[in-house]
Amino acid sequence: MHAAGVIMSSEPLIDIIPIMKREQDGQIVTQFDYPACESLGLIKMDFLGLRNLTIIDDALNNIESNRGEKLVLEDLGLDDQGAYDLLARGDTLGVFQLDGGPMRSLLRMMKPDNFEDISAVIALYRPGPMGANSHTNYALRKNGLQEITPIHPELEEPLREVLGTTHGLIVYQEQVMSVAQKLAGFTLAQADLLRRAMGKKKKSELDKQFEGFSQGMKDNGYSMAAVKALWDILLPFSDYAFNKAHSAAYGVVSYWTAYLKAHYPAEYMAALLTSVGDSKDKMALYLNECRRMGIKVLPPDVNESIGFFAAAGADIRFGLGAVRNVGANVVEALRGARTEQGAFESFDDFLKKVPLPVANKRTVESLIKAGAFDSLGDTRRALLEVHEGMIDASVSDKRAAMNGQVGFDFDSLWDEPQHARKVPERPSGRSATSSRSSGRCWVSTCPTTRWPGSRSRWPSSPRRASPSCWRPKRRWTGRR
Structure with a gap:
């Protein structure tokens, strides 16, 4: 069961999968799980309600009735200094995704000054990156308080483009896929299979993926030491890691709520x-x-x-x-x-x-x-x-x-x-x-x-x- 999952098809679903009416609320559901539906070529989309969108809408109505201003958030840039000053102070109680006590402490350490930082802090504040202390390392490296060290000396130059905006750290799932493409010669489809395998943590699948990953890197001239150093970072990171599209979308709502609270x-x-x-x-x-x-x-x-x-x-x-x-x-x-x-x-x-x-x-x-x-x-x-x-x-x-x-x-x-x-x-x-x-x-x-x-x-x-x-x-x- 998935509370927000909606299965979609261009053909009548009753001709493809078994469906039933759920007794307690009359909802139409399928007895197949998501992987089974996916194997049949069906698409599952998650549609989630977000209370903060209602808060934003109410705030805009308050602004119009109280000040006579009709504010359109989509017309704003993502570079307002007042919003970033608020974030740097950790003054984010009530700001979407950024209002927890430890998160506020991280913001004060990081001192965000651009949208990339907002996106990164949302992605970093997850079990995978936090387990590797990536959230603290990002904050320190951003402010010049920690030296940016490569994962392995052989990988410093090849990964400069992929990890440059995140101060030498792997922050997003897309970076895992880019690393596999650039260093192991994976196609996008192969890189996505690697990402999924890492998230599921199935040993048989991981062993299969590691074989192709290590062989691809060795074929491109990298040593086994470099392969192992990179794999040891990728594997724990992929557990609970965010993709950048998700993090950036959340980041826009975070920025808007910070802007409204500041101004x-x-x-x-x-x-x-x-x-x-x-x-x-x-x-x-x-x-x-x-x-x-x-x-x-x-x-x-x-x-x-x-x-x-x-x-x-x-x-x-x-x-x-x-x-x-x-x-x-x-x-x-x-x-x-x-x-x-x-x-x-x-x-x-x-x-x-x-x-x-x-x-x-x-x-x-x-x-x-x-x-x-x-x-x-x-x-x-x-x-x-x-x-x-x-x-x-x-x-x-x-x-x-x-x-x-x-x-x-x-x-x-x-x-x-x-x-x-x-x-x-x-x-x-x-x-x-x-x-x-x-x-x-x-x-x-x-x-x-x-x-x-x-x-x-x-x-x-x-x-x-x-x-x-x-x-x-x-x-x-x-x-x-």
């Missing part, structure tokens, strides 16, 4: 936050990154927020959809009421304008705790005291209007209308905790920002990214 930080980080709305840990990680970058993340606001995170000038506005108990249907209904009837002027005005699906107690309480009504003048503490009664009254009025009931409630003459009292907000720590409980992370100010430097103890990893995940280790003092 449109609020718009890009807003798109990034939207993409991880279902992950509390990742959202906390990226919110902390926003704070580090000096981007202010504004709390949700019933008059300003949309469903997802959005850039607001140099800041980011928290999306209503990221608040607990606020679903997509609620956001759509709230925005519809705001568009049709105008901005909400007070909490009471909000309850009058929104439809019944929005005016439910769980949703409204979550919005209050998240600070979505702060701009209307009443404190969260005051609204939490009266919101249930005000919602009951509002819902009753709406249902009566829907049923066509017109009349006057004489009991209301003796009932005082409910309004939020003028009471001060809770201390910031308790208010922030309330904000945290209504969202998937700290919606407003993180409590620990009151103690400068305290966050420097936390590593940059999703599990340890936010104060809500950090717990001090208990220290034994000899007393209970």
